[in-house]
Amino acid sequence: SNSVTHAEVLVLGGGPGGYTAAFRAADLGKQVILVERYPVLGGVCLNVGCIPSKALLHTAQVIHEAEAMAEHGVSFGKPNIDLDQIRSWKQSVSQSLNQGLGKLAKQRKVTVINGVGKFATVNSLTVTSEAGEQTVTFDNAIIAAGSQPTKIPSFPHDDPRVWDSTDALELKSVPEKLLIVGGGIIGLEMATVYHALGSKISVVELMDQIIPGCDKDLVTPLQRKIKKQYANLWLQTSVKAMEATDAGIKVTMEGKGAPESDVFDAVLVAVGRRPNGKLIDADKAGVNVDERGFIPVDKQGRTNVSNIFAIGDIVGNPMLAHKATHEGKIAAEVIAGHKAGFDALTIPSVAYTDPEVAWMGLTETQAQQQGVEFNKAVFPWAASGRSLALGRSEGITKILTDKITGRILGAGFTGPGAGELVAEAVLALEMGADATDISLSIHPHPTLSETFAFAAEMIEGTITDLY
Ligand code: FAD
Numbered sequence: 001s002n003s004v005t006h007a008e009v010l011v012l013g014g015g016p017g018g019y020t021a022a023f024r025a026a027d028l029g030k031q032v033i034l035v036e037r038y039p040v041l042g043g044v045c046l047n048v049g050c051i052p053s054k055a056l057l058h059t060a061q062v063i064h065e066a067e068a069m070a071e072h073g074v075s076f077g078k079p080n081i082d083l084d085q086i087r088s089w090k091q092s093v094s095q096s097l098n099q100g101l102g103k104l105a106k107q108r109k110v111t112v113i114n115g116v117g118k119f120a121t122v123n124s125l126t127v128t129s130e131a132g133e134q135t136v137t138f139d140n141a142i143i144a145a146g147s148q149p150t151k152i153p154s155f156p157h158d159d160p161r162v163w164d165s166t167d168a169l170e171l172k173s174v175p176e177k178l179l180i181v182g183g184g185i186i187g188l189e190m191a192t193v194y195h196a197l198g199s200k201i202s203v204v205e206l207m208d209q210i211i212p213g214c215d216k217d218l219v220t221p222l223q224r225k226i227k228k229q230y231a232n233l234w235l236q237t238s239v240k241a242m243e244a245t246d247a248g249i250k251v252t253m254e255g256k257g258a259p260e261s262d263v264f265d266a267v268l269v270a271v272g273r274r275p276n277g278k279l280i281d282a283d284k285a286g287v288n289v290d291e292r293g294f295i296p297v298d299k300q301g302r303t304n305v306s307n308i309f310a311i312g313d314i315v316g317n318p319m320l321a322h323k324a325t326h327e328g329k330i331a332a333e334v335i336a337g338h339k340a341g342f343d344a345l346t347i348p349s350v351a352y353t354d355p356e357v358a359w360m361g362l363t364e365t366q367a368q369q370q371g372v373e374f375n376k377a378v379f380p381w382a383a384s385g386r387s388l389a390l391g392r393s394e395g396i397t398k399i400l401t402d403k404i405t406g407r408i409l410g411a412g413f414t415g416p417g418a419g420e421l422v423a424e425a426v427l428a429l430e431m432g433a434d435a436t437d438i439s440l441s442i443h444p445h446p447t448l449s450e451t452f453a454f455a456a457e458m459i460e461g462t463i464t465d466l467y
Contacts, residue, residue, distance in 0.1 A: 007033035010138035015043020017312030017324030018144030024332035026108035041101040060196035119285040147313035175265035183210035187270030202232035234258040301331035350419035358422035361410030373403035377458035397451035406434035435459035
């Protein structure tokens with residue numbers, strides 16, 4: 001049956017970008033249809049990304065902390081791991097959020113159509129599902145079709161022992177020897193989980209540091225810990241070939257200190273994500289898609305076609321949920337006639353590893369490359385009472401301020417809870433705070449948040465001798 005339905009606002013994709021845009025548009029009085037291929041809302045983030053990974057990372061953290069307590073007088077013994085139960089707990093976390101989103105859509109009278117959507121014209125989309133084909137016409141559309149893991153054509157991705165992040169989150173087994181290809185955030189978060197569950201982890205990374213893009217001093221505490229805990233960390237190393245054999249996945253490598261080849265029980269390929277721009281027949285609506293699959297947009301989220309917007313992973317980096325939701329609100333508001341636009345000063349990044357690494361604003365490397373004159377302070381958590389009370393001393397808090405205006409340019413945190421701490425630095429940057437604003441704001445004692453004020457005092461020169 002080919003029925004025709006009309007939407008004032010059609011949203012393609014029900015991830016964090018898409019559902020946020022749909023809800024905002026409905027709240028602003030628009031009649032909204034949301035097209036999603038999967039039976040649940042939430043996209044990558046809620047189903048196979050941010051949320052399930054954090055549920056598993058919590059499990060990993062508890063295991064690690066229990067082990068670490070042995071040094072402080074409390075021993076628990078070896079953990080009993082019930083994979084089925086961990087998996088179903090993880091699923092229950094996503095499910096309760098799925099259900100919540102379903103309710104929010106209903107409350108707002110957002111119509112959700114399940115099926116694969118592809119553009120037919122500049123004002124219509126065809127949705128294909130088991131029930132058949134359906135045409136949805138629209139005044140405005142918001143493309144929020146997201147991204148998927150990058151595959152390397154020569155790797156045996158069809159072998160069940162070669163994983164992408166979705167496979168890793170399924171937690172089917174705990175391989176004895178696990179190779180992580182790619183030392184970025186997603187690869188290292190999964191490494192943290194499987195290390196806690198008992199895998200011997202090797203990480204191979206092309207660049208000379210893990211989490212390329214983050215300043216080296218911020219990743220150093222994590223890198224040191226990985227070197228101590230994991231079987232191998234091979235930097236400046238590339239995977240040349242991968243072959244499925246009976247004994248395991250044979251991986252051929254080339255680089256500093258890595259063996260020419262090694263065999264693993266499983267391999268997680270985490271080398272990045274590619275946008276879904278080429279899979280939605282955007283050309284039929286006249287929407288430009290670049291050669292990588294990204295859809296170029298302006299500050300209001302508008303594509304080259306005036307009634308079609310795009311948001312989230314599909315419009316570019318950084319591919320982060322909080323960027324997608326922010327852009328989703330803007331696109332909906334612009335369609336509703338508001339004067340909205342993207343003018344956030346920064347999009348924070350967080351690796352929820354152990355220790356966590358979080359940063360925002362200008363990195364030191366970027367400041368140097370751009371010739372920006374800055375002052376810098378690095379406060380060591382070894383001088384924080386709260387950090388020591390947690391049995392941790394490896395963290396740091398770093399601030400960069402503008403040499404001329406004194407305002408904060410960038411900040412980074414490494415240590416437990418870094419991802420929570422970076423939010424204060426984002427606010428400081430958005431409000432144009434300088435080091436004095438930060439140090440005069442009274443921070444609760446003893447907390448890790450104080451380290452931000454201490455770093456600000458170091459910039460002012462009021463703390464000099466820490467040890
Ligand atoms: P997506 O979440 O990709 O949603 C797109 C939706 O569109 C999907 O539901 C898809 O099914 C649907 N769709 C696509 N094409 C069609 C079509 N033709 N028809 C119908 N439906 C379609 N980000 C963070 O900020 N913090 C984190 O901690 C974090 N952790 C992550 C961990 C992992 C393992 C991964 C893989 C990602 C993580 N991310 C994290 C990134 C985050 O998941 C993405 O940035 C975010 O989901 C992007 O949202 P989006 O709305 O642009 O697209």
